[in-house]
Every structure is written in C-alpha cells, then in structure tokens.
Amino acid sequence: xxxxxxxxxxxxxxxxxxxxxxxxxxxxxxxxxxxxxxxxxxxxxxxxxxxxxxxxxxxxxxxxxxxxxxxxxxxxxxxxxxxxxxxxxxxxxxxxxxxxxxxxxxxxxxxxxxxxxxxxxxxxxxxxxxxxxxxxxxxxxxxxxxxxxxxxxxxxxxxxxx
Numbered sequence: 001x002x003x004x005x006x007x008x009x010x011x012x013x014x015x016x017x018x019x020x021x022x023x024x025x026x027x028x029x030x031x032x033x034x035x036x037x038x039x040x041x042x043x044x045x046x047x048x049x050x051x052x053x054x055x056x057x058x059x060x061x062x063x064x065x066x067x068x069x070x071x072x073x074x075x076x077x078x079x080x081x082x083x084x085x086x087x088x089x090x091x092x093x094x095x096x097x098x099x100x101x102x103x104x105x106x107x108x109x110x111x112x113x114x115x116x117x118x119x120x121x122x123x124x125x126x127x128x129x130x131x132x133x134x135x136x137x138x139x140x141x142x143x144x145x146x147x148x149x150x151x152x153x154x155x156x157x158x159x160x161x162x
Contacts, residue, residue, distance in 0.1 A: 002050045005057045007092070014050060016043040019065055023081065029148035030080015038077075042068040087147045087154070097138045101131050 002014040023039035046064050050056055062085060069078035103109025104127060112130050113121040120126055141150050145160065152158045 002053050003055045005055060007058060016047045019043040026081035026084050027077050038072055038074055083151050084147055087151045097134050100134045104130055
C-alpha cells in the first residue's frame with residue numbers, strides 16, 4: 001500500500017476516494033461542468049501509477065491530479081482545482097494578519113486606513129476597531145467561509161461584506 005506524506009509530515013494510506021472528492025468539488029464549485037466519470041478515471045490512473053511506489057507526498061499527488069485533468073481535456077476543472085488548492089493553502093496558514101496590522105500601525109496600509117472616512121485612523125480607539133476588523137476578516141476567510149466562496153470573492157465574482 002502506498003503511503004502519503006501529508007503537509008504536517010504525518011503519513012496515511014493512499015485513498016483514491018479523496019482525489020475523486022477533490023475533483024468533484026472543483027467541477028461543482030469551479031468550472032460548473034460535472035463529469036463524475038472523469039474524477040473516477042483520474043483517481044484510478046493515479047492509483048495505478050503509484051501502485052509500485054511506497055511513499056509519495058501530497059504535493060506530488062496534487063501535481064498529478066492537475067496534469068491528469070489537463071490530459072483528459074478538463075482545463076477549466078484543472079484551473080478550478082488549482083485555485084481551490086491555493087485558497088485552502090491560505091486558509092491553513094496560522095497567521096495572515098501581521099502584515100495588515102503592522103501596515104495599520106505604521107500607517108502604510110492605505111486600504112484599511114481609508115476604510116471609514118468618518119473615523120480618524122490616528123485615534124487609538126479607531127485603530128483598535130480597525131485591527132479587530134482585520135483579525136475578523138482573516139478568521140472568516142480561513143475558518144468560517146467555505147473555500148469556494150472565498151475563491152469567488154478573491155476573484156471578484158462575488159463580494160462578501162466582511
């Protein structure tokens with residue numbers, strides 16, 4: 001049985017069902033073209049290619065999935081899969097607010113400083129509110145809002161008022 005080295009360095013048994021699920025999510029939430037048989041074919045192909053492999057990283061599997069989707073003519077799904085992976089990677093980061101908050105304190109983060117023209121960003125209580133807003137947005141994007149909606153928001157297909 002092939003072992004998969006996960007992002008946190010733990011090791012689990014290879015499970016082709018996880019590949020199928022990820023591809024189907026990319027089809028449903030990304031391209032909108034849902035072909036479950038393609039997801040099953042890609043997963044089976046990868047399982048066969050890895051049959052003689054003892055260990056493989058999750059990153060290698062992700063590359064294989066992308067390549068196989070392109071090979072099967074599923075370019076839109078491949079792009080959606082790649083975009084979904086990028087959003088999930090961002091959601092996994094432990095701290096994504098430091099730069100934003102530091103920019104607020106140093107007064108270099110113009111977007112946050114101009115967020116509300118009715119409040120002076122130089123006042124301590126306003127800065128407290130702006131910092132709380134940055135932390136709240138970060139938590140919402142990483143933990144509360146589903147990845148496909150964050151992806152749509154980041155690509156400006158929709159706007160989520162945070």
